[in-house]
Amino acid sequence: MKKRKVVSLLLAFMLLFSFAMGGCSDDEKVSTESDASKAVNSSSTGAAAENTSTDSKELLTIEMYNVAANYHGVQSGWFGKILKDKFNIEMNIIAPQVAGDGDALYQTRTASGYLGDIVLLDNADLQDCITAGLVQEITDDVKNSTYLKELMEQYDVYNGQFEGVEAGKIFGLPCGINDTSPTTYSEPFVYISPWLPWDYYSEIGNPEMKDLEDLLDVLEQIQTAHPTNELGDPNYALSLWNDWDKGGTQITIETATQLTKMYGQEVRGAILLSNKGEMTEVTDDSGAYYKMLKFFFDANQRGLLDPDSGTQDWETACDKMKNKQVLLHWYNWQRGFWNTTDRANEGNAYIYAPVADMDFYQPSDNYYGDGRAFAVGANLDEEKRARVIEFLDWFASPEANTLHHDGLEGFNYTVNEDGTFTQTEDGMYALMENREVPAEFGGGGYNDGLNKINQSLYGNCTINPLTGEPYMVELWSSYIEANQTKMSTEWSALYNAEDPVDLMTKSGQLDIVPSVNLILPSDTTDIGLIRSQCANIICDTSWRMIFASSEEEFKQMWDEMKTQLDGLGWKQLVEFDKTSYQKVVDARAEAVSSAE
Amino acid sequence: MHFFKSKKKLRSYKEFLYILPFLILVAVFSYYPLYGWVYSFFDYRPPAGLSMDNFVGFKWFLSLVENPVKTNQILQVLKNTFAMSGITLLTSWLPMIFAVFLNEIKCMRFRKIVQTVTTIPNFISWVLVYSVAFNLMSNTGVVNQVLMSIGVTDAPILFLQSSKNVWLTMWLWLTWKNLGWAAIMYIAAITGIDEELYEAARVDGASRMKMIWHITIPCILPTYFVLLMLNIANFLSNGMEQYYVFQNAFNKESIQVLDLYVYNLAMGSGSYSVSTALSMLKSLISVVLLCFANGTSKLVRGESIF
Numbered sequence: 007m008k009k010r011k012v013v014s015l016l017l018a019f020m021l022l023f024s025f026a027m028g029g030c031s032d033d034e035k036v037s038t039e040s041d042a043s044k045a046v047n048s049s050s051t052g053a054a055a056e057n058t059s060t061d062s063k064e065l066l067t068i069e070m071y072n073v074a075a076n077y078h079g080v081q082s083g084w085f086g087k088i089l090k091d092k093f094n095i096e097m098n099i100i101a102p103q104v105a106g107d108g109d110a111l112y113q114t115r116t117a118s119g120y121l122g123d124i125v126l127l128d129n130a131d132l133q134d135c136i137t138a139g140l141v142q143e144i145t146d147d148v149k150n151s152t153y154l155k156e157l158m159e160q161y162d163v164y165n166g167q168f169e170g171v172e173a174g175k176i177f178g179l180p181c182g183i184n185d186t187s188p189t190t191y192s193e194p195f196v197y198i199s200p201w202l203p204w205d206y207y208s209e210i211g212n213p214e215m216k217d218l219e220d221l222l223d224v225l226e227q228i229q230t231a232h233p234t235n236e237l238g239d240p241n242y243a244l245s246l247w248n249d250w251d252k253g254g255t256q257i258t259i260e261t262a263t264q265l266t267k268m269y270g271q272e273v274r275g276a277i278l279l280s281n282k283g284e285m286t287e288v289t290d291d292s293g294a295y296y297k298m299l300k301f302f303f304d305a306n307q308r309g310l311l312d313p314d315s316g317t318q319d320w321e322t323a324c325d326k327m328k329n330k331q332v333l334l335h336w337y338n339w340q341r342g343f344w345n346t347t348d349r350a351n352e353g354n355a356y357i358y359a360p361v362a363d364m365d366f367y368q369p370s371d372n373y374y375g376d377g378r379a380f381a382v383g384a385n386l387d388e389e390k391r392a393r394v395i396e397f398l399d400w401f402a403s404p405e406a407n408t409l410h411h412d413g414l415e416g417f418n419y420t421v422n423e424d425g426t427f428t429q430t431e432d433g434m435y436a437l438m439e440n441r442e443v444p445a446e447f448g449g450g451g452y453n454d455g456l457n458k459i460n461q462s463l464y465g466n467c468t469i470n471p472l473t474g475e476p477y478m479v480e481l482w483s484s485y486i487e488a489n490q491t492k493m494s495t496e497w498s499a500l501y502n503a504e505d506p507v508d509l510m511t512k513s514g515q516l517d518i519v520p521s522v523n524l525i526l527p528s529d530t531t532d533i534g535l536i537r538s539q540c541a542n543i544i545c546d547t548s549w550r551m552i553f554a555s556s557e558e559e560f561k562q563m564w565d566e567m568k569t570q571l572d573g574l575g576w577k578q579l580v581e582f583d584k585t586s587y588q589k590v591v592d593a594r595a596e597a598v599s600s601a602e
Numbered sequence: 603m604h605f606f607k608s609k610k611k612l613r614s615y616k617e618f619l620y621i622l623p624f625l626i627l628v629a630v631f632s633y634y635p636l637y638g639w640v641y642s643f644f645d646y647r648p649p650a651g652l653s654m655d656n657f658v659g660f661k662w663f664l665s666l667v668e669n670p671v672k673t674n675q676i677l678q679v680l681k682n683t684f685a686m687s688g689i690t691l692l693t694s695w696l697p698m699i700f701a702v703f704l705n706e707i708k709c710m711r712f713r714k715i716v717q718t719v720t721t722i723p724n725f726i727s728w729v730l731v732y733s734v735a736f737n738l739m740s741n742t743g744v745v746n747q748v749l750m751s752i753g754v755t756d757a758p759i760l761f762l763q764s765s766k767n768v769w770l771t772m773w774l775w776l777t778w779k780n781l782g783w784a785a786i787m788y789i790a791a792i793t794g795i796d797e798e799l800y801e802a803a804r805v806d807g808a809s810r811m812k813m814i815w816h817i818t819i820p821c822i823l824p825t826y827f828v829l830l831m832l833n834i835a836n837f838l839s840n841g842m843e844q845y846y847v848f849q850n851a852f853n854k855e856s857i858q859v860l861d862l863y864v865y866n867l868a869m870g871s872g873s874y875s876v877s878t879a880l881s882m883l884k885s886l887i888s889v890v891l892l893c894f895a896n897g898t899s900k901l902v903r904g905e906s907i908f
Contacts, residue, residue, distance in 0.1 A: 240742070313757075313760055314740050314741055316763050318736075530645075531646070535867070535876055538866075538868075539867065542866060545851060548851070550852060553852070569671075570671050572671075573669050573670060
């Protein structure tokens with residue numbers, strides 16, 4: 007009996023103890039982990055310092071906190087091998103996107119005072135980290151570098167915006183810079199424009215389209231002629247999805263939001279920003295957002311809208327696109343779901359179909375970067391700091407950017423006599439099929455060994471100094487030549503233009519907006535609350551309007567929505583967004599004048 | 603060694619130690635989180651901590667009802683919550699009756715099969731339930747295909763997009779999912795009924811229905827009332843997963859319950875403070891409801907759970 011009591015007492019204490027330990031495990035774990043990693047790092051760097059003072063080739067693990075990565079852990083595969091051979095480093099990527107609760111990861115790491123040796127952050131977060139002293143200044147290192155210094159102009163403009171940073175000091179290295187010019191647009195397609203299946207459109211005689219009404223007529227004719235795809239599934243002119251709606255500063259439904267770019271406006275929060283630099287409210291009756299809701303509503307009235315639009319998610323809609331069940335595409339990347347060279351040779355592929363009254367909103371190449379930036383973590387020892395800088399400098403080199411954008415020489419592409427590249431068959435399918443990389447590059451699947459940092463310092467429209475052509479494969483002369491199809495020749499002959507951008511430029515429908523890379527203030531709690539409540543109302547009403555039974559009902563819902571919005575503090579939100587985006591308007595005007 | 607005046611006292615201290623771990627458990631997981639309520643009095647934005655600079659008092663509580671639009675929203679949400687919880691409460695006797703009838707099945711194998719089949723849905727997550735619903739009810743789904751092929755309708759009926767009968771359909775899905783699971787408690791209670799009661803009744807010539815009515819049901823009624831009371835306490839938190847997966851722009855007005863509203867409000871806007879304020883109100887109302895139910899039970903049945 008006594009024994010039993012003792013045992014139960016012991017058990018009770020054990021329980022108690024484990025709870026007490028469990029309660030504080032969270033913070034403890036983080037600190038022990040980082041201590042451990044620090045210990046590993048310092049021991050390796052310490053040893054390196056003892057060994058040689060100049061040529062540091064001890065294995066070093068660099069931790070990179072990376073908001074762009076979709077991969078968590080040490081970089082492996084062929085890119086990992088390059089890093090190992092070249093610098094003897096292991097890149098340990100910390101990816102909040104993969105970690106589950108990214109916000110919590112960010113908060114715990116920032117609270118512990120160590121985010122990473124290299125950090126890759128969104129603009130607004132980088133500002134916070136600069137203020138909190140989590141990243142360090144690298145001005146002199148950039149000035150004394152081989153490759154980084156070539157982007158000095160962009161770095162100065164970018165870093166000049168940070169609060170609490172002296173003019174001329176560099177903290178952040180913006181990503182994806184296209185070193186063309188602030189007003190150049192290099193790609194052959196704009197981001198948003200109407201795309202139709204060329205075979206169906208030619209079948210009805212490529213009728214000219216003046217406005218959205220005509221577009222609907224054309225879509226109706228096609229849908230009547232082809233009510234199902236080859237497998238017998240129903241075709242719809244438009245198929246929408248709802249899981250990309252709102253989020254962040256966006257308070258509108260994604261599809262209509264994107265389509266406003268066909269009428270010269272872009273939705274930014276509560277306002278419409280035009281390609282002429284004007285700002286109006288999203289709820290403006292003459293604005294493009296209303297126009298697009300009306301377009302969807304009309305389509306539904308005519309039976310051209312997939313009835314599942316309001317309830318299906320992107321995956322479901324995407325499956326339909328992959329089966330050619332959706333007749334109108336608008337993202338330029340949507341072509342990837344159906345178009346292939348073989349199909350294009352049969353004319354069975356999607357291509358831009360001009361509508362006369364459209365006025366496209368297209369920002370230029372990311373001359374100043376794409377909204378994210380690399381920075382070097384604070385408090386690194388000299389040794390590690392030097393090797394981090396060495397890596398970053400190499401990362402800006404043509405060699406690194408070719409690896410990132412184009413892949414491996416001899417596997418993804420071959421070099422022509424004139425120095426330009428030609429894509430190989432392996433190159434074409436490497437990504438799609440995760441093809442095996444030759445043993446000399448380290449073997450393994452191509453996809454598995456891809457640069458998991460998932461960002462580069464140069465964008466893919468930049469001219470590669472090694473070839474004299476852009477990094478982007480689709481812009482290589484060899485690629486363009488090889489991809490001349492029956493469809494593209496027919497299209498060019500009909501419209502007397504090389505590509506859609508050429509056609510839009512000739513018809514005066516394209517006004518390139520200079521892209522700028524600004525650090526905009528984040529929402530206060532009040533504004534955040536208003537935004538979230540307004541977003542719910544606007545998105546719900548938008549969907550109900552699209553499926554309204556009559557035009558009267560359509561208008562009535564819109565008016566009701568505006569009354570409700572006023573009650574939720576809409577005016578305040580518009581005021582806040584106008585102030586923020588005035589900065590964008592000003593920066594764009596400045597970019598234009600400086601380019602001239 | 604006379605720390606304790608008597609052996610009895612020593613024993614009571616020891617016995618206190620036995621329950622101490624559980625007291626600590628309750629304190630850590632039930633009372634300590636209440637500290638989080640302070641967030642509702644601050645303007646809390648994640649990276650920055652709490653400081654008196656961003657103390658805002660009752661601002662968030664007042665902002666919930668500061669104008670007719672917002673008040674209407676809250677009222678609509680409460681209406682949905684009460685309606686859907688109400689329907690569930692009113693039909694809370696279903697699992698009990700189900701268990702009683704299940705118990706009457708004499709063929710053991712059939713009984714086990716029925717019980718298993720009705721219990722399994724409880725283990726299917728709501729996300730999967732929705733994908734089943736989508737495949738059945740979407741415009742290319744089975745139901746519409748059948749309806750159209752036998753010529754009942756020409757165009758697909760948009761079941762999932764309609765705001766009609768949402769409360770009812772939600773209740774149906776919930777019942778389908780929960781019925782078998784909820785019956786388990788009653789089946790256990792029935793097993794515990796003394797066989798002698800039935801034997802005596804049989805000797806007295808009672809029919810099967812009579813035995814159910816006069817023995818089985820009265821014996822499991824206490825179980826029913828305890829569960830009912832707990833349900834009432836949970837009146838406002840009728841779960842949000844179900845409504846979250848089924849919600850869309852068209853039915854949101856009738857489907858948005860309090861928990862879902864809190865979620866929709868906080869996600870994407872980081873309005874932690876407002877959400878805290880709302881859930882605080884919720885907890886208070888739940889306590890009041892529980893006391894009310896307990897009081898009523900005391901009055902009507904002369905018994906209470908505390």
